[in-house]
Amino acid sequence: MSAWRTVWLVMGRDLSARRRAALIVTLITLTLAVGGIVVAALATEGSSATLSGEEADRVIASMAVVILFLSLVTTGQVIAEGVAEEKRSRVVEVVLGTVAPRQLLVGKAAAIGLIGLSQVLLLVGSVAAAGVALDAFALPRATTGALVAVVGWFLVGFVFYATVYGAAGALVAPHENSGNATFPVTLLLMVGYFAGLSAPGGRSLLIQVLSLLPPTAPLTMPLRIAFGDAARWEIILSVVLTLVAAYGMIRLGARLYAGALMRGGRVRWRDAWRNAAHLG
């Protein structure tokens, strides 16, 4: 049996276990999006004012950062909680009897990433639909690019953060909230988030630097794209850098995950690293 079939099976189980939760979140998202559009439509009714280009950029940019931050953090948390659950219910020992830790982690992350991606597509689709419906944004400008960037950067950011969130979940002691263990990872995302939101017009040296660094690029580069401020080479460079770093993060996350999974009690990051020395 190939390793990919195992990953596929793990993924299928995780998807099926979350189908109800995913449906509920989808319905909530849709309701909020439609509600938002209706409210916005009512608020702008009668006034002929569409947003100026600069204002539209700002709205789109903030939305992009907020959507990316929320979706990366929530999918990360769901992965961590899924991992912690398997450890808590102790089913993980049975599973690891036949499944490699890496396969289990990748399968789970892929399933949850897929759900996260569909949520992001839904949100982005709603924003785009609202924009078209209300004719509020100057669509031909950077908007389309910004929306595509949100989806793309969600994927890149997800690849970067997913396995480390998984590893954080594996550190959790029984009866412990997985939020404690994931905090350091979430903190990394928050740096990009606050930097992105507080950047006036997205044009500062800090943002320029952060948008090239892998941990903060997924939240700050889309911001610059929304402002139409990022040169093509910068975008390509930051994607490449983040993906290269993501490869390292996946290796790191998988190793920490394997090292922590079979340990009882709260595991420290350092011990997880050492425990996995034999697993390679």
Place this chain on the structure above:
Amino acid sequence: MLQLDGLSKRFGDVLALDGCTFEVGRGEMVGFLGPNGAGKTTAMRSVFGLVSLDGGSVTWSGAPIDRVARLRFGYMPEERGLYPRMRVLEEVAYFGRLHGMTRADAMSTARRLLSGLGLEERLRDRVQDLSHGNQQRVQLAVALVHEPDLIVLDEPFSGLDPVAAARLAEVLAERAHEGAAVLFSSHQLDVVEHLCEDVVIVDRGRVVLSGRVEDLRAASPRRYLEAVVIGAGAGWAGAVPRAALVSHRGDRVRLRLDRPFDLPDLLARARAAGEVEEFSLTPPDLSEVFMEAVGQ
């Protein structure tokens, strides 16, 4: 054949395995015994690569064990674990598929196995809604669904009622008869004695005794005398040289004898005390062999 050769593992100050060596052949059912903390669980985990050994090797059919080999292994860990929200049939079939079965095959085998374990009414229930004993049956089904060549069960009998335990014993005997190698740990020595031809006894990470139960019993230097002398109580047995009173109840006494023992003298003492209704010399039973082996 499963071979554990010179396994060693240290957890901090604790030496969990210290040159642990034994084997389990195809078609054999081996009881794995030892006091708490003797290293049984660590040894069993090592078969599934769940422990990083400090030394020694675990092989199956002479080759190191990899993921492909483990597809043909079944495992029930000491700390039971299942996906609590999955439905019983789906859960068992899922593990069957993880071991390489097709979906259809896994579903039908799981259904058959669960029915045989008395769970045919519960196939659509969530695992978390089952009683502890029934969850244990599901756990067993998870270990057996893919008809493994090697079955490793850590304390499979603990928590089972006598009916379920008897059913489990039957299932394991069947699998061994069909050629599987079966290794299970247990503290219920009467069950082991009844079920296994072979046992391995470990203490402090080392195998202190292994072999056929009958041989181990016969090889013991000690013998036990079971006697009933009507109306005599246990008083007559008190002053016998090279003998120790193990237990007594009413007129029934059990004496442990060290060689060389003088049976005619014993019988004469019994007769002098009253009418002898029962007087039989037996080798130690498995729990006595166990106590001797672990030095208690």
